[in-house]
Amino acid sequence: MKTNLSNEVILQEMRHLLHYSCNDMSLEKHHYESLHVAILKKHFKxxxxxxxxxxxxxxxxLSVDxxxxxxxxxxxxxxEMNFTDINEFLQNCLEDSDQNIMFYKNILNFYSTKR
Structure with a gap:
């Protein structure tokens, strides 16, 4: 039970980070672009x-086989994939698996030290 709660907290924090990164209009946009690319690379391999x-x-x-x-x-x-809302698109790429949770933990650690 505790693992699921922990995973949900990590996913919730990732949702917050993605929302913030998609709506940030500062000069640091390129900083968040690498976050978005990493999420997409991981999700679509x-x-x-x-x-x-x-x-x-x-x-x-993508690699074919x-x-x-x-x-x-x-x-x-x-x-090529079209999107109307990049935040929503990225949110839908988040997955609750042990491998992905570890990836998200690393992302959250990286971005918590950058802010």
Missing amino acids: AEEVRIDHTNQVIHLH GSTDFLGRKSLVDV
């Missing part, structure tokens, strides 16, 4: 992520 806020599109570079060709190159595909 993407090799590369680019967020186009102007056109409200997320560009993902995890295998490589004889030169060691991965099979990759480009995917």
